[in-house]
Amino acid sequence: MATPAYAKWFAVVQQDQDILAALDFCEQQQCDYLVLGEGSNSLFISDLDVLVIANRIGGAGQIADLFADVNNQAINRINDTQDYSDFQIGAGVNWHQLVEQSLQYGYYGLEHMALIPGLVGAAPIQNIGAYGCEVKDLLVSVRAFDTKQKKFIELDHSECQFAYRDSLFKHNPERYIITYVTLRLQKHSQEFSLDSMYPALQDVLSKHQTINQFDIFQAVCEVRQSKLPSPKDIPNSGSFFKNPIVSTQQKVDLQKQFPELVSYSVPEGAKLAAGWLIEQAGLKGFFAENGVGCYEKQALVVVNPDKAEGQAVLDFSKYVQTTIYEKFGVMLEIEPRLYQSQGNTLSCQS
Numbered sequence: 470m471a472t473p474a475y476a477k478w479f480a481v482v483q484q485d486q487d488i489l490a491a492l493d494f495c496e497q498q499q500c501d502y503l504v505l506g507e508g509s510n511s512l513f514i515s516d517l518d519v520l521v522i523a524n525r526i527g528g529a530g531q532i533a534d535l536f537a538d539v540n541n542q543a544i545n546r547i548n549d550t551q552d553y554s555d556f557q558i559g560a561g562v563n564w565h566q567l568v569e570q571s572l573q574y575g576y577y578g579l580e581h582m583a584l585i586p587g588l589v590g591a592a593p594i595q596n597i598g599a600y601g602c603e604v605k606d607l608l609v610s611v612r613a614f615d616t617k618q619k620k621f622i623e624l625d626h627s628e629c630q631f632a633y634r635d636s637l638f639k640h641n642p643e644r645y646i647i648t649y650v651t652l653r654l655q656k657h658s659q660e661f662s663l664d665s666m667y668p669a670l671q672d673v674l675s676k677h678q679t680i681n682q683f684d685i686f687q688a689v690c691e692v693r694q695s696k697l698p699s700p701k702d703i704p705n706s707g708s709f710f711k712n713p714i715v716s717t718q719q720k721v722d723l724q725k726q727f728p729e730l731v732s733y734s735v736p737e738g739a740k741l742a743a744g745w746l747i748e749q750a751g752l753k754g755f756f757a758e759n760g761v762g763c764y765e766k767q768a769l770v771v772v773n774p775d776k777a778e779g780q781a782v783l784d785f786s787k788y789v790q791t792t793i794y795e796k797f798g799v800m801l802e803i804e805p806r807l808y809q810s811q812g813n814t815l816s817c818q819s
């Protein structure tokens with residue numbers, strides 16, 4: 470979001486020993502720490518008087534061709550069958566590089582999640598997902614340093630407690646420092662029907678005779694580039710609010726008042742399209758005086774073009790939440806994690 474904020478201390482970790490050294494430093498200084506990937510899903514409300522640890526396990530950026538040799542510090546093939554391979558991937562590897570290069574080498578499964586900014590180590594935190602797929606669908610296990618048990622551990626899929634934009638890691642901020650993520654990628658190319666595609670992809674793919682994983686990758690890139698501003702051009706953190714989940718009864722009541730309500734059935738009831746709610750409340754393309762606003766092409770994206778302070782972004786998001794609550798009786802939840810520090814103590818809201 471490009472909110473101005475400074476860290477008192479900053480460390481880059483590239484291997485296990487670096488993590489231990491960083492934690493020792495915190496003990497000496499009696500300060501908290503914050504582990505970051507690329508910071509694309511983090512909002513800083515104030516300066517941070519703590520140690521910020523940039524997780525670059527696996528030597529991010531140093532390996533141009535990840536799959537050319539799958540036994541290096543960035544990526545290891547740990548299981549291989551006729552149908553799939555399990556790859557253990559360093560937390561510091563760039564997510565989109567992984568998606569693109571896995572396809573080039575004939576490993577499938579990540580194509581719906583192209584162009585999600587950030588690093589592999591952050592992917593399990595909020596169980597990233599797009600167009601009907603989530604990282605949990607391919608994830609085998611996560612390797613992490615558990616700061617409570619003070620040792621490196623391996624958590625299998627069920628232990629990660631994945632849910633929509635949620636996981637064990639979100640409920641225990643800073644307890645687990647993720648070093649590797651193991652993903653199962655399929656080896657066989659597949660054909661998909663247009664009907665099985667997420668509505669936003671159907672328009673782009675409608676002229677295709679057949680649809681395979683490469684077509685999906687390209688369609689996802691095209692749709693995302695047309696709708697979402699690049700954070701490098703216009704600071705933003707993607708979807709700023711989660712799609713709220715309401716009971717089936719609440720959905721039915723809302724539908725009586727708003728027949729066009731956009732919703733999807735989920736086991737807990739109905740998931741509402743937060744972007745639709747914001748648009749209906751007249752906030753799409755609405756900007757506060759400090760420049761913070763809801764992007765004109767996608768209401769769900771809060772943008773900060775003038776690099777206003779974190780508190781200004783938070784105030785704007787509270788205004789959106791109140792407006793939506795007053796109109797629909799639904800409280801929107803913020804998706805990025807909010808950070809501020811009081812002295813050497815870090816406070817995280819997620």
Ligand SMILES: Cc1cc2nc3c(=O)[nH]c(=O)nc-3n(C[C@H](O)[C@H](O)[C@H](O)COP(=O)(O)OP(=O)(O)OC[C@H]3O[C@@H](n4cnc5c(N)ncnc54)[C@H](O)[C@@H]3O)c2cc1C
Nearest residue numbers: 506507508509510511586587588590591597598647706707
């Ligand atoms: C334009 C745009 C589009 C986006 N689209 C999507 C989307 O379609 N779907 C989606 O799910 N998300 C989306 N996001 C959100 C974001 O891309 C993801 O949440 C991504 O995983 C963040 O990666 P990061 O490395 O930048 O994480 P950071 O912001 O650096 O970290 C996110 C959180 O994870 C923690 N963390 C990071 N790395 C580690 C680690 N190794 N160990 C322990 N904790 C760690 C941090 O402490 C922080 O709490 C989008 C963001 C932007 C800006």
